[in-house]
Structure formats: C-alpha cells, structure tokens
Amino acid sequence: LGEARDPADAVFGALSDPTRRALLASIAEHPAITATELASHLPISRQAVVKHLGTLTDAGLLERAAAGREVRYRVTPAPLSDAVSWMAEVGGQWDERLAALARTFGPAARAPRARRGEPVARGASGRTRERQRGEMPK
Amino acid sequence: MSERVMREVLLPASVQDVWEAVTSDGWLADEVRLDLRPGGDAYFRLASGVKTGWLEEVTVAADRARLAFWWSHEGEPASRVELSLEERHDAVRLRIVETRPLELLDLVGVPLPGVSGPSFGPALLAA
Numbered sequence: 001l002g003e004a005r006d007p008a009d010a011v012f013g014a015l016s017d018p019t020r021r022a023l024l025a026s027i028a029e030h031p032a033i034t035a036t037e038l039a040s041h042l043p044i045s046r047q048a049v050v051k052h053l054g055t056l057t058d059a060g061l062l063e064r065a066a067a068g069r070e071v072r073y074r075v076t077p078a079p080l081s082d083a084v085s086w087m088a089e090v091g092g093q094w095d096e097r098l099a100a101l102a103r104t105f106g107p108a109a110r111a112p113r114a115r116r117g118e119p120v121a122r123g124a125s126g127r128t129r130e131r132q133r134g135e136m137p138k
Numbered sequence: 139m140s141e142r143v144m145r146e147v148l149l150p151a152s153v154q155d156v157w158e159a160v161t162s163d164g165w166l167a168d169e170v171r172l173d174l175r176p177g178g179d180a181y182f183r184l185a186s187g188v189k190t191g192w193l194e195e196v197t198v199a200a201d202r203a204r205l206a207f208w209w210s211h212e213g214e215p216a217s218r219v220e221l222s223l224e225e226r227h228d229a230v231r232l233r234i235v236e237t238r239p240l241e242l243l244d245l246v247g248v249p250l251p252g253v254s255g256p257s258f259g260p261a262l263l264a265a
Contacts, residue, residue, distance in 0.1 A: 083141050086141060086238060087141060087142075087143050090143045090217070090236050090238075091143045091145070094143060094145045094234055094236065095145070097165055097166070098145055098147050098232075098234075100165065101147065101149060101156070101159060101160070101165070101232070102147065102149070104159055105149045105150055105151045105155070105156075105159075106150060
C-alpha cells in the first residue's frame with residue numbers, strides 16, 4: 001500500500017492551498033469556466049491560475065474539456081460531494097452526542113467546540129449548500 | 139491523511155464518569171455492546187440500523203482513557219473512531235476523531251485492500 005498514499009496526498013496537497021480552495025469554489029459555482037475568466041475574478045495572474053488548475057486536475061478534483069482554444073474546467077462531482085456529505089452527517093451526529101453529554105454533566109459544561117482537523121473540511125464546506133440547492137453539475 | 143471529523147469538549151466530571159457515560163447504552167448508539175479489549179468485537183444498534191466493528195485500542199487509567207474502534211453498517215466502508223479522555227484540573231477533556239480513510243482512497247481510484255468488514259482496518263494502518 002506504500003504507493004497508495006500518493007493520490008491521497010495529492011488531494012490534500014491540492015486542497016492545502018487557500019488560492020486553490022478559492023479556485024475550486026469558484027469553479028463549483030461557475031461550471032465550465034476558463035482560466036482566463038477565473039483570473040479576471042482573482043488577484044493573481046492567468047499563468048498562476050493555470051498552474052493551480054494543473055495541480056487540482058492532477059489530484060483528480062477537476063475535469064478539463066477543450067472548447068475551441070480554451071480549456072473549460074468543472075469540479076469532479078462525486079468524490080468531493082461524498083466526502084462533504086459524510087463529514088456533515090457524521091459531524092452532526094457527534095454534535096448531538098456531545099450536547100447530550102453536556103446535559104448529563106451539568107450547566108457548567110462548555111458548549112461543544114466544532115473543529116475540523118483537515119483543510120478539506122473547511123475548503124469543502126462552502127459547497128455543501130450549493131449541492132443542496134442542486135446547482136452542482138452531475 | 140484522510141477524511142476527518144474532530145470534536146472536543148470539556149466536561150466537569152471525572153474520567154471514570156465520562157468513560158462510563160460514553161461506553162454505555164444510549165450514547166454511541168441506542169444499544170452498545172463492547173468487548174473491551176484490543177481486537178474485541180463491537181456492536182451498535184442505532185436508529186439507522188446496526189453497526190458492527192472491532193476495538194483497536196482500550197486504555198483506562200485514573201487520569202486518562204482512550205477507546206479506538208472501527209465501525210460500519212453492513213456493506214458500507216468502515217470508519218475509525220477515537221475517543222480520548224484526559225483529566226484537566228477539575229474537568230475532563232473529551233476529544234473525538236472519526237476518520238474514513240477508505241473513502242478517500244476510493245475516491246482517488248486506489249484499489250482497496252478489502253471489500254468490506256474490519257479486515258481492511260489493520261491493512262490500512264500498516265500502510
């Protein structure tokens with residue numbers, strides 16, 4: 001399984017950068033967007049955008065489709081939405097259990113502090129609502 | 139690294155009291171049966187159905203305790219839960235980490251070492 005770690009590391013490596021998370025969120029909001037269009041929304045050059053998109057694509061998070069001279073990008077839908085829904089569901093269950101424990105051990109207990117250990121949680125959370133509104137490409 | 143949910147709470151209680159609460163019926167699941175030793179079986183009856191699994195680590199001391207187990211609904215990928223209790227002055231810090239490593243490997247197209255069941259836990263940890 002030694003080589004099995006590399007693809008997972010690629011995903012988290014890709015998501016560890018705030019600019020790439022912002023790009024991923026933008027692409028999720030605007031499917032089939034081009035690097036030029038993305039660069040016009042962000043304070044970075046088109047060249048830098050293209051480099052980040054390459055990293056995200058290599059990690060399996062984006063799909064590319066040639067459209068004339070441009071390349072259009074979409075978020076690869078299934079993997080991330082599955083990860084996001086799992087974390088939302090499991091997180092909600094632990095919140096309920098912790099609230100019950102806090103009631104058991106009295107009012108002095110502090111409210112549960114929600115913490116997400118991995119960048120994927122923060123980076124992906126903004127997209128959950130969009131999926132629930134059914135705006136994501138399938 | 140893997141998909142991960144982490145929660146932390148401070149409870150004004152003893153390690154023993156919190157340990158009792160988190161391993162009793164009604165907290166992890168409506169019905170909880172744990173063979174409290176490493177490798178022991180775990181059974182959970184929840185509103186969503188039955189989860190089964192096995193215990194990876196059981197450590198109980200006066201000022202700290204740790205329970206790590208794998209659980210899954212039948213036919214679904216297992217996740218690993220780690221409950222850590224640590225005495226902090228007059229309170230107990232309870233930290234919960236649930237991770238689902240297999241889904242992550244699956245999503246990036248890595249062949250899984252097992253189809254279902256607890257057998258893939260150790261294989262994954264050894265990776």
